[in-house]
Amino acid sequence: MTTSTRKTNCHFCGYLCGLVATVEDGRVVHLKPDPSRYPYDERILAGCHRWKMNLDVLDGADRVNHPLRRCGERGAGAWERVTWDEALDDIAARLAALREEHGAGVLASMIGGPHTSFWPLHRFMTLFGSPNNMGIGQICWNPRIWMDVVTFGWTVEADLRPETGCAIIWGTNPAESDNSVFWRALLAAGRSEGTKLVVIDPRLTRTAKAADLWLAPLPGTDCTLALAMLNVIIGEGLYDAAFVDEWCHGFDELADHVRPYTPEHAQEVCGVPADDVRTAARWFAERRPSALVSGRGIDQVGESVAPTHRAICCLRAITGNLDAPGSCVLAEGSDFIPEADLELTLEHMDELSALCLNTASTPLQSYEGFAKVERLTERAGRKLPVRYLTSAHPDLVLRAMETGEPYAVRALIVEATNPLLTYADTHRVYDALMGLDLIVVLDYYLTPTAQIADYVLPAAGAIERPTFQAHGGVGNIAYGGAAAVRPYYERKTDYEVFRELGCRLGQQEWPAATFEEACADTLAPAGMSWEEYCEQGLYFRPPGYLKHLMSGDDGRPHGFATTTGKVELASELLGELGGQRLPEPGAARTLCSDAFAEAREEEGWQRLGLMTGGRKQPYNASMYLNNARLRAMRPYPEVEMAAATADALGVTDGDSVLLATDNGEARFRARIIEMPEGLVHADYGWWHPEWGADARLGGMWESNINCLTSCSLDQAEPLIGTWSYNALDCMARKIDDALSWEEPGAES
Numbered sequence: 173m174t175t176s177t178r179k180t181n182c183h184f185c186g187y188l189c190g191l192v193a194t195v196e197d198g199r200v201v202h203l204k205p206d207p208s209r210y211p212y213d214e215r216i217l218a219g220c221h222r223w224k225m226n227l228d229v230l231d232g233a234d235r236v237n238h239p240l241r242r243c244g245e246r247g248a249g250a251w252e253r254v255t256w257d258e259a260l261d262d263i264a265a266r267l268a269a270l271r272e273e274h275g276a277g278v279l280a281s282m283i284g285g286p287h288t289s290f291w292p293l294h295r296f297m298t299l300f301g302s303p304n305n306m307g308i309g310q311i312c313w314n315p316r317i318w319m320d321v322v323t324f325g326w327t328v329e330a331d332l333r334p335e336t337g338c339a340i341i342w343g344t345n346p347a348e349s350d351n352s353v354f355w356r357a358l359l360a361a362g363r364s365e366g367t368k369l370v371v372i373d374p375r376l377t378r379t380a381k382a383a384d385l386w387l388a389p390l391p392g393t394d395c396t397l398a399l400a401m402l403n404v405i406i407g408e409g410l411y412d413a414a415f416v417d418e419w420c421h422g423f424d425e426l427a428d429h430v431r432p433y434t435p436e437h438a439q440e441v442c443g444v445p446a447d448d449v450r451t452a453a454r455w456f457a458e459r460r461p462s463a464l465v466s467g468r469g470i471d472q473v474g475e476s477v478a479p480t481h482r483a484i485c486c487l488r489a490i491t492g493n494l495d496a497p498g499s500c501v502l503a504e505g506s507d508f509i510p511e512a513d514l515e516l517t518l519e520h521m522d523e524l525s526a527l528c529l530n531t532a533s534t535p536l537q538s539y540e541g542f543a544k545v546e547r548l549t550e551r552a553g554r555k556l557p558v559r560y561l562t563s564a565h566p567d568l569v570l571r572a573m574e575t576g577e578p579y580a581v582r583a584l585i586v587e588a589t590n591p592l593l594t595y596a597d598t599h600r601v602y603d604a605l606m607g608l609d610l611i612v613v614l615d616y617y618l619t620p621t622a623q624i625a626d627y628v629l630p631a632a633g634a635i636e637r638p639t640f641q642a643h644g645g646v647g648n649i650a651y652g653g654a655a656a657v658r659p660y661y662e663r664k665t666d667y668e669v670f671r672e673l674g675c676r677l678g679q680q681e682w683p684a685a686t687f688e689e690a691c692a693d694t695l696a697p698a699g700m701s702w703e704e705y706c707e708q709g710l711y712f713r714p715p716g717y718l719k720h721l722m723s724g725d726d727g728r729p730h731g732f733a734t735t736t737g738k739v740e741l742a743s744e745l746l747g748e749l750g751g752q753r754l755p756e757p758g759a760a761r762t763l764c765s766d767a768f769a770e771a772r773e774e775e776g777w778q779r780l781g782l783m784t785g786g787r788k789q790p791y792n793a794s795m796y797l798n799n800a801r802l803r804a805m806r807p808y809p810e811v812e813m814a815a816a817t818a819d820a821l822g823v824t825d826g827d828s829v830l831l832a833t834d835n836g837e838a839r840f841r842a843r844i845i846e847m848p849e850g851l852v853h854a855d856y857g858w859w860h861p862e863w864g865a866d867a868r869l870g871g872m873w874e875s876n877i878n879c880l881t882s883c884s885l886d887q888a889e890p891l892i893g894t895w896s897y898n899a900l901d902c903m904a905r906k907i908d909d910a911l912s913w914e915e916p917g918a919e920s
């Protein structure tokens with residue numbers, strides 16, 4: 173027997189804590205946290221319910237360990253085990269035939285959150301010739317990237333430091349979603365006298381409880397709130413006049429624009445007391461340096477997403493809270509190879525653009541939109557992750573699957589996502605997928621989506637594969653480390669699957685044989701060896717400050733990588749694309765037609781506002797519900813509401829509630845929390861892995877909030893195509909029957 177210890181990483185969230193594995197004969201027998209490596213913090217591990225699961229997950233009885241091929245009707249649950257060669261030969265042959273018949277756009281792909289490195293799939297898609305990669309492009313992180321880049325020329329991050337006088341936490345709940353060093357720093361800031369913490373969230377979350385000031389706007393009204401804060405700052409002369417004069421474009425226009433957005437107007441629209449709006453604005457402007465961080469709460473609000481982010485960018489800029497220590501700092505490009513180069517997308521822009529479904533619908537989130545921005549960022553020597561910023565809109569790809577228009581999309585690769593739970597409008601996604609010729613899923617488990625696939629390919633997880641988390645290369649940071657063991661059973665890394673499939677289709681550009689080699693090659697230009705990276709778990713160069721003042725070769729300051737070289741309070745680029753030069757709030761999306769709502773109202777249902785998907789430990793989207801220990805901690809999907817809303821519905825804590833829209837319905841257990849009246853918040857990602865693989869598809873029709881949502885473009889943000897998971901509406905009523913997994917006979 174040979175025993176060794178290896179440094180490796182947990183990847184049960186994007187944080188990738190270091191672990192030390194004891195390995196005996198190629199099997200991990202023990203894991204413990206690694207205090208020697210970034211981002212070790214014993215309080216984080218103490219608060220994390222998942223890291224101890226790594227050993228169970230590594231060899232879990234429910235893992236997919238061999239390639240599986242469907243042998244009955246789609247979704248009927250009959251599988252045969254095949255070899256990798258059989259699977260990949262057949263998939264490659266079928267993809268080649270489909271491409272021959274319909275063109276390269278015939279293949280689509282879906283990805284999810286940051287569970288793995290997605291660039292190998294994107295490189296495969298590029299070389300196949302298809303622009304139809306879907307994913308989180310329009311709704312997670314990207315709206316922020318787009319608007320930061322449009323306004324400042326690159327992305328910004330909160331630089332929380334002891335001297336930070338005010339920190340605004342806007343539409344994010346790191347207490348549940350992050351649990352990291354950043355959350356720890358926020359907690360410390362909340363306790364310190366020196367930093368005023370402002371949390372803007374309709375729900376009284378754990379993060380909001382740590383705040384000096386909690387603002388609870390009605391969902392989707394944040395743009396109005398930000399404009400009112402600008403109104404206070406400009407009206408009271410609290411802005412940084414020197415920075416505005418020298419470095420901001422369009423200040424006078426902005427000042428005129430925000431005049432009607434008084435705090436009293438915000439009180440009426442957002443439901444936030446006018447004095448609280450004033451306090452938040454004054455703290456942010458007067459206590460500089462001030463930092464601001466935002467999240468999913470304002471990323472997924474449809475039409476309002478771009479203007480909300482733009483208004484927040486203006487807040488940062490006119491208060492001079494930009495690129496100064498302790499404020500909001502512009503990231504640096506990466507020293508290692510950026511994701512754009514790994515995807516090879518820029519080299520193939522013309523072919524991809526010709527097939528891009530977005531061009532006519534979402535002019536910014538398209539290859540043409542990207543090219544306009546790229547011309548600016550290129551000047552600063554930086555590359556944005558182009559595949560995310562051009563990702564195909566699901567409404568358009570689903571329509572192409574449904575109708576064959578404007579061309580047929582007949583095949584789908586699903587990597588590290590469970591779209592039947594996590595994409596909008598489950599019924600529509602299900603129908604579209606059931607009609608396809610070929611679905612290939614790479615996952616650890618037979619998720620509901622895997623259950624309707626033609627092939628399920630077994631993915632190697634962290635511990636079995638190297639990790640290189642680089643946030644698309646928009647910052648100069650990468651973290652992770654080595655695999656502790658070779659993949660168990662017949663699992664493969666995602667990289668190897670796409671490389672082997674690509675080679676079968678004649679793709680030449682896969683020089684690295686393994687993912688480890690590919691990671692080492694990616695890192696090489698940064699001057700760090702792979703071994704050194706694995707030892708330290710981190711490559712990081714902190715960004716400099718006030719970079720716009722640094723001089724270029726011509727001796728002139730760099731300025732900002734925008735059309736005017738200044739911070740664009742009034743955006744020339746958005747104007748050129750037919751969008752708003754100055755931010756104006758958009759309308760909220762409705763999911764219930766009047767006819768539907770009226771019919772339900774007659775039956776005693778109530779019409780309420782709806783937010784979905786607020787993160788909660790110990791789960792991550794639709795993952796980890798198969799773990800009995802975690803399930804005992806949070807056994808039910810919940811719908812949260814204020815006491816007054818519960819009274820009106822006639823429910824008390826723990827009762828069952830049915831929510832419905834035109835698209836579908838789902839059931840939840842009521843929980844009363846502090847939040848505005850007339851509004852509910854529903855968990856997302858709920859299914860029942862313990863029900864197994866049968867016609868019920870792991871119980872995914874029971875409490876799946878995405879049965880109610882929609883990604884349709886008609887009410888989406890017009891330049892990016894962002895749809896809504898917040899600021900929605902629904903019909904609700906109490907139900908007397910318990911949730912079905914409590915019924916006699918149901919497995920638990």
Ligand SMILES: Nc1nc2c(c(=O)[nH]1)N[C@H]1C(S)=C(S)[C@@H](COP(=O)(O)OP(=O)(O)OC[C@H]3O[C@@H](n4cnc5c(=O)[nH]c(N)nc54)[C@H](O)[C@@H]3O)O[C@H]1N2
Nearest residue numbers: 284285287288312588589590594614631785793794795897
């Ligand atoms: N209603 C509503 N819908 C939402 C949201 C919301 O808030 N509300 N949030 C949206 C957001 S922000 C996001 S990012 C998405 C997240 O959506 P998803 O990313 O689809 O969510 P998960 O359920 O975590 O699915 C991840 C899947 O990847 C598998 N997996 C994990 N690691 C690997 C790996 O290394 N390789 C492979 N091949 N598979 C792996 C897991 O087993 C799991 O099945 O959901 C979106 N959908």
Ligand SMILES: Nc1nc2c(c(=O)[nH]1)N[C@H]1C(S)=C(S)[C@@H](COP(=O)(O)OP(=O)(O)OC[C@H]3O[C@@H](n4cnc5c(=O)[nH]c(N)nc54)[C@H](O)[C@@H]3O)O[C@H]1N2
Nearest residue numbers: 285343344345349391392467468469786787788792793898
């Ligand atoms: N435990 C756990 N952690 C996760 C994930 C997970 O699934 N589980 N998912 C990961 C992923 S993919 C992502 S994108 C991040 C997301 O991380 P965050 O951005 O922190 O997302 P949430 O925790 O959902 O917090 C969003 C908050 O916005 C609030 N909100 C909803 N609508 C509005 C609105 O209109 N205005 C304002 N101001 N607030 C609003 C909600 O009440 C919620 O508290 O989390 C990551 N971390």
Ligand code: SF4
Nearest residue numbers: 182185188189220223
């Ligand atoms: S789940 Fe996240 S926080 Fe917990 S150990 Fe793993 S990487 Fe760290």
Ligand SMILES: [Mo]
Nearest residue numbers: 285308312313
């Ligand atoms: Mo996300």
